[in-house]
Amino acid sequence: MDKKEKTISIFKPYLSLRTDYRGGKSKKEVGASEQKVYKLSSNENLLGSSPKALKVIREGIDRLHEYSDYSDTNLRDALSTYYKGDLSADQFITGNGGVEIIEMIVRGFVDVGHEVIISNPCFGPYNMFSLKAGAKVHDVRLTDDNYELDIKGIHSKINDNTRLIFLTSPNNPTGTIISKHEMDIFMAGIPEHVVVVLDEVYFHFTDAAGYFIASKYVKENRRIIGVNSFSKAYGLAGLRLGYAYSTLELANYLRNLSRPFMLNSLSTEAAIAALGDDAHLKRTVNLIQKEKPFLYQNLDRIGLKYWKTQANFILTKPEMDADLFVEKMLENGVMVRPVANFGAPGCVRVTIGTHKANEAFIAALEVVLNEE
Ligand SMILES: Cc1ncc(COP(=O)(O)O)c(C=O)c1O
Incomplete structure (x- = not known):
């Protein structure tokens, strides 16, 4: 090989970016004993x-030598039933936890040079995945102390390169929600080329009168995606299962990122059982x-x-x-x-x-x- 040949980097510059997001530690990682902490x-x-989920896992454990279903159709059918038929099975995408769903959304819509808007304090992976995709991330912080959405601030950052806006309701870590009134004002200023991601993984816990979920806007055919998880209310964090729903256009598009046999058989069956465990x-x-x-x-x-x-x-x-x-x-x-x-x-x-x-x-x- 010619010694003068210039070195060609095999590393993608944005993928090598160090981000400061680290997930919460397990008991094992902090050396805590099960009983005492x-x-x-x-x-x-x-x-x-969910006990119903645990039952199907116990029953399914002897079938682990067999592949899971090639696709997630059964789970998407169950999700459509859970949402009382308001959303068809084809309007859902599934993945290994809400985190993977968020990553799929970023992979689906963000290229180098695109822009993403987040509102800190918020869930770290929105920023992490967007930076690694080569996006410029604008942080329009929630308002001081009462942590409300700065709607005008977000609208003012939208331009032709904007692809995603991440919202969370109830929000992690503040526990605050976005009211329907605020969301209507917010959505009125969102152009067609911007996809709104409404992360609602804590939606089961809210009892606020003005609360709503993304399905309202999905039904109006707006470009919005609701993100959800089996990790929280269903108690299945270790199984890693999440889902999102959107318009047929967006869901069909994002499902192109699904891999064959992407979900494991036990988590799929457990999730379906958990959906029925009222x-x-x-x-x-x-x-x-x-x-x-x-x-x-x-x-x-x-x-x-x-x-x-x-x-x-x-x-x-x-x-x-x-x-x-x-x-x-x-x-x-x-x-x-x-x-x-x-x-x-x-x-x-x-x-x-x-x-x-x-x-x-x-x-x-x-x-x-x-x-x-
Ligand atoms: C706001 C928010 N979104 C998404 C997730 C991802 O959840 P999971 O990947 O466990 O489904 C979490 C988990 O803590 C979260 O707090």
Whole structure:
């Protein structure tokens, strides 16, 4: 080979970008014993998985030597039934968790030079995947302190290169929602070439009067995608299953990114069973509604700043350094999550758990804050 030959990089520049998003740690990663630590750091369901889902997993375990279904038709049929036929099976796409769905959406619509709008504090992967696709990301932050959408700010950033706008309701980590009134104003300023992604993975938990989901706008044939997950209310985070729905045009397009045998057989069957497990869902949602006032009262009494939530977690702001606070809470048996990498520096998010777990959280809080 000629020594003077110029080196040709095999690496895609944007894919090599380092981003600061890191998922919440597992108990194993922090060296926590199963019995002694309450994990309130990843918005999981502390009641566990849907029993109906667990049953089909146990029954299916002996069939793992067989391939799963080639495509996800059965799950999409079940989703269409779940949405009471408002959306046809072909309006859904499925993937390995909401995170994979978000990645598919970015891969589907974003090329180098395109622009994406996010509103921090928000879920980190919107930014991470967009940067890795070579997009310019505009962060139009939620308004200070009450975390409302800056609709005018977002509209002002839209140009011919804009492809995606990420919204989240209820939002992670703030627990706030976007009302239908706000969304109507927002959608009125969105041109045809921009796809709105409404991440609603916590939608089961909200009891707010003005709440809505993306299906309303899908039915009006707007270019909007609703993103969802089996990780939260259904308690199946470890299985990795998520889905999205949209207009036929967008869903058919995005399904071109699906791989053969993409979903594993057990998670598909478990998800279908979970969709029919109303009792588990009801228990889960009731628990969150019942525990919220208990936590609010205690946080008020202790004097820790927090934001009222429409999800299964609460955003707090301790006066001490957030990382130190998280470390001290772990020493006292409770895992909580610092959310600086969600655009909320100094804040810590806590998942609402069982009453026992929430009592442990409050007890640990009292120890940690009194040590100061
Ligand atoms: C706002 C939001 N979207 C999407 C996800 C992805 O969920 P999963 O990949 O577990 O389905 C999460 C998980 O924490 C989230 O908080």
